[in-house]
Amino acid sequence: MKTIKTAVASVAVAGALAAVSTPTLARDTINIVGSSTVYPFATVVAERFGRNTKFPTPKLESTGSGGGLKLFCAGVGTEHPDITNASRRMKPSEFERCQSNGVKDIVEVKIGSDGIVIASSNKAENLDVNLKELYLALAKQVPDPDGGDKLVANPYKNWSDVDSSLPNKPIRVMGPPPTSGTRDAFVELAMEGGCEEVANIEELAGDKKDEVCQGIREDGAFIEAGENDNLIVQKLASDTSAYGIFGYSFLEENSGTLQAATINGEQPTQDAISSDAYPLARSLWFYVKKAHVGVIPGIPEYVGEFTSESTWGPNGYLADVGLIALPRDARVQQAKNAKAMTPMTGDELK
Amino acid sequence: MSNHEQAALVRQSLKRRYRKERRFRFYGILAIAIALAALVTLFADIIGKGYTGFIKTTMTLEVRFDPKTMYLEDATDKDAFSMADFKAPLLAALHDVVPEAGDSDDRDLGHLLSSYAANKVRDTLEADPSLLGKTQTMTFLVSDDVSVYVKHADDPNYSIQLSEKQQGWVDQLQERGIIQNSFNDVFFQNGDSRDPGHAGVLGAIVGSVLTMVVTLLLSFPIGVAAAIYLEEFAPQNKFTDFIEVNINNLAAVPSIIFGLLGLAVFINLFGLPRSVPLVGGLVLTLMTLPTIIISSRAAIKSVPPSIREAAEGIGASKMQVVLHHVLPLALPGMLTGSIIGMAQALGETAPLLLIGMVAFIVDVPSGFVDAATVLPVQIFLWAGSPELAFIERASAAIMVLLTFLIGMNALAIWLRRRLERRW
Structure with missing residues (x-):
């Protein structure tokens, strides 16, 4: 008999639990989604904000830039996130999607820059390449090195095959998989950038140009090492013949064991990335849903914390975790916009 | 063929057959040795990397709450309090213990302490405003750079971020015993933090417990009821065969599929909030149900028919036979199966990714609809963080998770030993 009672009791508890679960949607915590590149910066701000104000610590989900914007643009209401982070600017199509789902007023804030570095163990020979050489070393299809007017599968085995000034050792580069924002940015900045510099690429590739410029080789020279940048860092330390592609903050954290390749004559330094002189630099952003201001407590205060000089300035605490500050004028302008909560018109994206 | 000839034939092949057996045994031992070696390597790696995660590095300072340098005349004045400089007393205390540092070294000196040290000064003063103007001995966590230097100065996997000058001060x-290592109680008292020194597993443990409670309360009764019905009451026909095949198939479905289902049904359709243990528990219930149903059916099957026949013989109804006799005897097997299913669910991350439980959550959850994360997700998040000090935190969290898993499996074995009846 005892067993029956226990069984009945547990079913009852389960039923009660399901009854409690009817949506309790009022929330007082800011919900933030978006880019995994902005995540390490936004979490630091969120935690400080939680500790230093009376508001609860915002909840941050790392969904990737595209995933974040999709959730963000799904609608207005407490079940949708309030802020999304992005490691690229919102696309016009995403803006349209937001508009059609009723997310009319969106405030855009540019928070700083991040560089993509190509690094190796500091015991290895360092690399000094330009974008064209990088493209030739890593693309799936390249113009026939023996001349002729056709594209061939990448024949280069060693860096020195690409250009005699480069080290005479096999091309082995570890980088992020296609799901990663870092990979998107690398393809856009390095591969497509290098592709443009191949003089006759238009006639060689024709209308397949995008495919040719974006294709990364799959013959083992480029190794997909997973989303975890720490893994690439660890492998580089033990393997001096390989290079790795990851975000600047990982280089800074491991500056004792790693060195960065020079690209187009520029080392990835704070100044070079901030001024866009370093070719593999990108901007980081976040977007605020204006309709939620006043509904979810603390949004203006969070944005204020993020855009204060002691946070995102060159001496602010985000600089300590590897964010590269915007130039002073841009910071002032962005902070002013953010404070006034000036919504986007959509024209700035075109 | 005579007996003699037969014996000769057997003798001939005997040697070969013995050799065959010895070889077979050797392969078996080899397989076990490989499995054990893999296990030992795994544990050695995790413990070797992670034991330092259970050590915290602190600095003990004499902090003087000087009203002048803090720009605070009255600690009960709310407005003045919010404008006060809580870093100043820390810097003064640091200058006291590092007399050779000059005024220009303020930044380097301040960097020795964790970035939340000033918050501790503020909170202490807020709790006891009468401390203003007095001196108190306080213990602070050091910054993660100092912590890495103190713990891993000779480890080539860690790069030291401190300057030569700072290293000299820390040494x-x-x-002098001002910087000390001690047991990391903070690790078990805090939720997540971006400062490795302040990061803890309590939030994740509570999240895991809440999620598991939901899973257990739902999956055990439903699973057992389904198993009893299918085994004892359901008619044998095409339809029940079809259900059986489906349950067996469900047990082999990749767990991320259950996450997709949870996202579509619980969040998008029912409108439950994201990132909460309730939804996590529901999703894991779906995942654990087949395991529990299958093991419960096996437990019911293993109850000998003589028990049923004896009960029926003295006039018990079908219901009484099942509830009074079969169920109590099958329960230990059901519990074992459930605990193993729960242990599986405890280590799961993939389905939780889709329902938003992979998130940065600082506050320790206090209910089933509070945003929460779970232990394996916390490990995943720390393993991907750029700060080196998170490597040891991740390994330490793995040890905590393994402790829970080993505990649950041990409980299952103990229950089986203790309650199971052999026939």
Whole structure:
């Protein structure tokens, strides 16, 4: 008999639990989604904000830039996130999607820059390449090195095959998989950038140009090492013949064991990335849903914390975790916009 | 063929057959040795990397709450309090213990302490405003750079971020006992943090417990009821065969599919909030149900028919036979199966990714609809963080998770030993 009672009791508890679960949607915590590149910066701000104000610590989900914007643009209401982070600017199509789902007023804030570095163990020979050489070393299809007017599968085995000034050792580069924002940015900045510099690429590739410029080789020279940048860092330390592609903050954290390749004559330094002189630099952003201001407590205060000089300035605490500050004028302008909560018109994206 | 000839034939092949057996045994031992070696390597790696995660590095300072340098005349004045400088007393205390540092070294000196040290000064003063103007001995966590230097100065996997000058100060403070290592209680008292020194697993443990409670309360009764019905009451026909095949198939479905289902049904359709243990528990219930149903059916099957027949013989109804006799005897097997299913669910991350439980959550959850994360997700998040000090935190969290898993499996074995009846 005892067993029956226990069984009945547990079913009852389960039923009660399901009854409690009817949506309790009022929330007082800011919900933030978006880019995994902005995540390490936004979490630091969120935690400080939680500790230093009376508001609860915002909840941050790392969904990737595209995933974040999709959730963000799904609608207005407490079940949708309030802020999304992005490691690229919102696309016009995403803006349209937001508009059609009723997310009319969106405030855009540019928070700083991040560089993509190509690094190796500091015991290895360092690399000094330009974008064209990088493209030739890593693309799936390249113009026939023996001349002729056709594209061939990448024949280069060693860096020195690409250009005699480069080290005479096999091309082995570890980088992020296609799901990663870092990979998107690398393809856009390095591969497509290098592709443009191949003089006759238009006639060689024709209308397949995008495919040719974006294709990364799959013959083992480029190794997909997973989303975890720490893994690439660890492998580089033990393997001096390989290079790795990851975000600047990982280089800074491991500056004792790693060195960065020079690209187009520029080392990835704070100044070079901030001024866009370093070719593999990108901007980081976040977007605020204006309709939620006043509904979810603390949004203006969070944005204020993020855009204060002691946070995102060159001496602010985000600089300590590897964010590269915007130039002073841009910071002032962005902070002013953010404070006034000036919504986007959509024209700035075109 | 005579007996003699037969015996000769057997003798001939005997040697070969013995050799065959010895070889077979050797392969078996080899397989076990490989499995054990893999296990030992795994544990050695995790423990070797992670034991330092259970050590915290602190600095003990004499902090003088000086009203002048803090710009605070009255600690009960709310407005003045919010404008006060809580870093100043820390810097003064640091200058006291590092007399050779000049005024220009303020930044380097301040960097020795965790970035939340000033918050501790503020909170202490807020709790006891009468401390203003007095001196108190306080213990602070050091910054993660100092912590890495103190713990891993000779480890080539860690790069030291401190300057030569700072290293000199830290060496000297350590010698004088001002910087000390002790057991990392913070690790078990806090939720997540971006400062490795302040990061803890309590939030994740509570999240895991809440999620598991939901899973257990739902999956055990439903699973057992389904198993009893299918085994004892359901008619044998095409339809029940079809259900059986489906349950067996469900047990082999990749767990991320259950996450997709949870996202579509619980969040998008029912409108439950994201990132909460309730939804996590529901999703894991779906995942654990087949395991529990299958093991419960096996437990019911293993109850000998003579028990049923004896009960029926003295006039018990079908219902009484099942509830009074079969169920109590099958329960230990059901519990074992459930605990193993729960242990599986405890280590799961993939389905939780889709329902938003992979998130940065600082506050320790206090209910089933509070945003929460779970232990394996916390490990995943820390393993991907750029700060080196998170590597040891991740390994330490793996040890905590393994402790829970081993505990649950041990409980299952103990229950089986203790309650199971052999026939």
